[in-house]
Amino acid sequence: MWRSAFAEPSMPKDPETAGQQDAPHTLIPFLQSQSQTALTRLYTRPSSCLAIFRLLGPIERQIVMSLLWLEGPIASQTLNGWVTKEGRKPYGTALDTLSKIQILPNPGTRMLLNPNFKASFRMALTGGGDLNSFGVPYVSSKEKDAERDGAGDKKFGPNSEHLDSYALERWETILHYMVSSGTDSTPQRPSAGVLYLLQRSGLMQPLPSPSGYSTASSRKTSQLQISSLGFQFLLHTPHEQLWELLLQYLKMVEERQMDLVEVLNFLFMLSTMDLGREYSPDNLTQTQLVMLEDLRDYGLIWQRKSSSKRFSPTRLATTLTSSTPLLPSSGGGNTGPQGFIILETNYRLYAYTDNPLQIAVLNLFVHLKSRYPNLVVGSITRDSVRKALNNGIRADQIISYLVTHAHPQMRRNNPLLPVTVQDQIRLWELEKNRLKSADGYLYTNFAAQADYQVVLDYAKQIGVVLWENSVKRCFFASAEGHSNIRGFIERRSKDEQM
Amino acid sequence: MSHLSLLLDLQPAAWHDPTQSLQFSTFLAHILVFLNAHLAQKHENSLAIFGAFPGKSIMLYSSIDQTKPADRRVQPDPNWYQPFKTLDAALTERIREEMPQPSTSSEAEELPVALVGALAKALCCKIIQATKVEAPSDTPVVMPESRILIVSVSPDAAASYIPLMNSIFSAQKLKVVIDVCKIYGPDTTFLQQAAYLTGGSYIRVEKHESLLQYLMMCFLQPPSVRSLLAVPTTDRVDFRAACFCHKDIIDAGYVCSVCLSSGSDCF
Amino acid sequence: MVMKAVKGVLLTCDAAVKQILLVMNEAQSFIIEDLDDFHLLIKQDEEDRIRRQLETELEKNTYSLD
Numbered sequence: 001m002w003r004s005a006f007a008e009p010s011m012p013k014d015p016e017t018a019g020q021q022d023a024p025h026t027l028i029p030f031l032q033s034q035s036q037t038a039l040t041r042l043y044t045r046p047s048s049c050l051a052i053f054r055l056l057g058p059i060e061r062q063i064v065m066s067l068l069w070l071e072g073p074i075a076s077q078t079l080n081g082w083v084t085k086e087g088r089k090p091y092g093t094a095l096d097t098l099s100k101i102q103i104l105p106n107p108g109t110r111m112l113l114n115p116n117f118k119a120s121f122r123m124a125l126t127g128g129g130d131l132n133s134f135g136v137p138y139v140s141s142k143e144k145d146a147e148r149d150g151a152g153d154k155k156f157g158p159n160s161e162h163l164d165s166y167a168l169e170r171w172e173t174i175l176h177y178m179v180s181s182g183t184d185s186t187p188q189r190p191s192a193g194v195l196y197l198l199q200r201s202g203l204m205q206p207l208p209s210p211s212g213y214s215t216a217s218s219r220k221t222s223q224l225q226i227s228s229l230g231f232q233f234l235l236h237t238p239h240e241q242l243w244e245l246l247l248q249y250l251k252m253v254e255e256r257q258m259d260l261v262e263v264l265n266f267l268f269m270l271s272t273m274d275l276g277r278e279y280s281p282d283n284l285t286q287t288q289l290v291m292l293e294d295l296r297d298y299g300l301i302w303q304r305k306s307s308s309k310r311f312s313p314t315r316l317a318t319t320l321t322s323s324t325p326l327l328p329s330s331g332g333g334n335t336g337p338q339g340f341i342i343l344e345t346n347y348r349l350y351a352y353t354d355n356p357l358q359i360a361v362l363n364l365f366v367h368l369k370s371r372y373p374n375l376v377v378g379s380i381t382r383d384s385v386r387k388a389l390n391n392g393i394r395a396d397q398i399i400s401y402l403v404t405h406a407h408p409q410m411r412r413n414n415p416l417l418p419v420t421v422q423d424q425i426r427l428w429e430l431e432k433n434r435l436k437s438a439d440g441y442l443y444t445n446f447a448a449q450a451d452y453q454v455v456l457d458y459a460k461q462i463g464v465v466l467w468e469n470s471v472k473r474c475f476f477a478s479a480e481g482h483s484n485i486r487g488f489i490e491r492r493s494k495d496e497q498m
Numbered sequence: 499m500s501h502l503s504l505l506l507d508l509q510p511a512a513w514h515d516p517t518q519s520l521q522f523s524t525f526l527a528h529i530l531v532f533l534n535a536h537l538a539q540k541h542e543n544s545l546a547i548f549g550a551f552p553g554k555s556i557m558l559y560s561s562i563d564q565t566k567p568a569d570r571r572v573q574p575d576p577n578w579y580q581p582f583k584t585l586d587a588a589l590t591e592r593i594r595e596e597m598p599q600p601s602t603s604s605e606a607e608e609l610p611v612a613l614v615g616a617l618a619k620a621l622c623c624k625i626i627q628a629t630k631v632e633a634p635s636d637t638p639v640v641m642p643e644s645r646i647l648i649v650s651v652s653p654d655a656a657a658s659y660i661p662l663m664n665s666i667f668s669a670q671k672l673k674v675v676i677d678v679c680k681i682y683g684p685d686t687t688f689l690q691q692a693a694y695l696t697g698g699s700y701i702r703v704e705k706h707e708s709l710l711q712y713l714m715m716c717f718l719q720p721p722s723v724r725s726l727l728a729v730p731t732t733d734r735v736d737f738r739a740a741c742f743c744h745k746d747i748i749d750a751g752y753v754c755s756v757c758l759s760s761g762s763d764c765f
Numbered sequence: 766m767v768m769k770a771v772k773g774v775l776l777t778c779d780a781a782v783k784q785i786l787l788v789m790n791e792a793q794s795f796i797i798e799d800l801d802d803f804h805l806l807i808k809q810d811e812e813d814r815i816r817r818q819l820e821t822e823l824e825k826n827t828y829s830l831d
Contacts, residue, residue: 050538084728134577442797444798445769451767455766469800476800489768
């Protein structure tokens with residue numbers, strides 16, 4: 001059963017290239033599920049069109065661009081002629097995606113872009129219109145005077161370094177809170193809105209008290225604990241994490257009686273804004289003013305005071321539609337997207353970091369022994385991995401985290417991680433799963449072989465058989481199939497009687 | 499991410515010719531929309547524009563070099579994406595500054611445009627970019643896909659054959675694709691070869707009013723997408739070389755067995 | 766048609782774990798039917814207890830350096 005663990009260790013995939021090119025952006029499926037009218041409204045704003053366009057894949061973008069400047073529809077065969085043999089399949093999926101988000105309705109016969117999208121996107125490229133969809137810059141009365149006098153603009157609001165550190169601090173507060181939940185340390189709590197979002201998205205769950213029943217006091221403080229989903233979340237890149245949270249935010253929009261289109265428009269507007277510039281909230285709708293507050297908590301927007309009459313997007317916001325997160329690395333040290341972990345065959349782990357968040361993540365599955373100004377030393381032990389497994393973390397997730405954050409020195413090794421350690425982590429996981437269980441019914445004591453065979457065949461047909469033994473004439477089927485099987489047997493018994 | 503270097507052949511004689519169907523202002527408008535479309539593709543896409551004037555070549559705009567405080571002076575427009583506006587304003591202004599007036603001097607106009615100079619500058623930028631990216635760490639970093647689009651209006655300058663070939667070879671080495679968009683004038687043998695040898699496409703714009711559509715369909719996609727959505731390529735390429743001695747294009751000639759340079763009868 | 770359906774939980778395990786379970790069964794019975802070398806049918810409400818007890822039993826057989 002656990003022989004499979006010794007099968008060749010999976011080759012570490014390059015985390016940079018794997019999947020990123022092929023998988024559509026997480027927002028696209030969400031847009032696909034929206035109604036046609038909502039999408040059409042969304043496409044009336046140039047900034048939204050530009051942002052959505054950037055989230056599309058390369059082939060989709062090229063199709064849009066090829067059709068954008070044509071006045072009339074063209075036959076789909078014309079464009080098909082451009083597709084190479086290898087391109088057929090991706091081209092088909094691209095057309096499908098475009099038609100689902102209503103940018104290119106009915107690509108089967110004639111190709112014509114959604115008229116709203118076409119007009120707005122053209123406007124985005126050439127400039128013009130009066131929708132203010134790229135944000136109205138804030139101009140103070142003093143500056144207005146200064147401009148008239150011909151003086152340069154001295155006051156530029158916060159500089160980008162300040163915004164970066166603010167965004168980072170906000171974002172790490174959230175992650176740090178997640179990772180150290182359930183431990184003794186009490187990090188700074190994010191705002192109530194963030195906590196609610198974390199709980200709703202299933203990244204964190206209310207902490208069950210160790211005795212099995214929740215006491216009144218624990219319910220009052222609403223202790224949250226990171227879930228298995230939450231750990232997976234921590235392993236993602238900041239950019240994916242951000243979109244995951246925003247997607248959850250979008251899903252909550254309707255409950256909060258907010259207009260989804262306005263919410264999306266605001267997000268897209270932020271993504272096209274200029275870093276380090278201040279914008280005026282005067283043109284925002286009521287919904288968007290509420291969002292301003294929420295996004296400030298997530299670190300997407302900076303405001304001097306909550307009552308301030310201007311706001312600045314941070315790098316988290318302005319890079320929403322880019323594929324690489326440009327947020328400078330955390331903790332001041334320049335560890336960056338480069339890895340920092342060295343793992344040896346003797347299970348010892350050296351992490352060159354001083355970032356409390358990274359250390360806290362490691363602490364989830366590593367037994368940390370000593371700590372120096374820029375280095376943490378620990379080892380992967382059975383107990384530390386079991387602790388992680390008990391929290392719902394999977395062995396594959398631990399291994400993929402180690403691969404993603406491996407130190408450049410480690411990258412010379414092939415395979416990247418020591419095989420012994422990889423296998424041992426998998427074996428520890430299998431050891432925990434020595435017992436598998438399934439609810440259901442055992443069907444036994446069949447009087448005739450024919451009866452047994454007929455019922456078994458039926459159960460197999462609906463795919464609920466978990467175990468069978470024809471010698472003993474019995475089989476076990478999962479609980480979901482029971483009512484069907486019982487109905488089947490009753491019908492047959494009735495037929496026999498008649 | 500992808501990097502586009504655009505080389506504009508700004509031969510005043512060709513652009514100020516009133517008999518041509520495509521006015522310079524219209525041409526520039528089409529080019530600007532095309533450049534915006536390139537920047538729109540991806541947040542990380544970068545851009546460098548070079549102008550080839552008679553006898554000189556100038557870098558007109560670079561999106562990588564953001565240190566210039568001049569960019570900040572462009573007033574933000576709530577109806578337009580800021581990078582587009584910066585680009586359009588900067589490029590239009592630079593061209594107005596640099597474009598020689600047709601009447602000023604007849605001497606300067608007779609010089610051939612320094613297309614090769616511009617090409618060499620574009621390749622140098624690519625090398626500088628590459629060294630900058632690789633400097634901080636010893637791990638290989640994904641380099642941006644790079645390509646060069648030459649918008650050509652003037653005929654071949656036979657004297658530039660050898661420097662052009664050298665540029666083509668270094669482009670091959672750097673894995674830079676060279677595309678050529680020919681608007682006016684006779685087909686240029688050398689640019690055809692440049693496109694052919696680097697895997698780019700050479701396209702002659704027949705209908706000038708639909709220049710933008712040509713640009714969008716043929717020159718917008720980065721090389722990685724071209725394997726899926728084909729771009730027309732020329733199958734008839736004139737492979738004739740210019741001789742070393744007189745810089746004439748020759749059908750048959752002599753080849754030096756040591757340096758492989760080709761020569762005409764008097765060689 | 767004559768047959769019988771028995772409600773329960775199907776446990777899938779390896780031979781070693783099965784032997785431990787059989788010993789545990791002698792102390793407090795929970796097995797409904799011994800199906801084969803790798804499968805057992807047990808009473809539904811006993812599963813959690815069995816898992817906990819098995820865990821402590823298996824822990825007795827693991828040793829660590831520190």
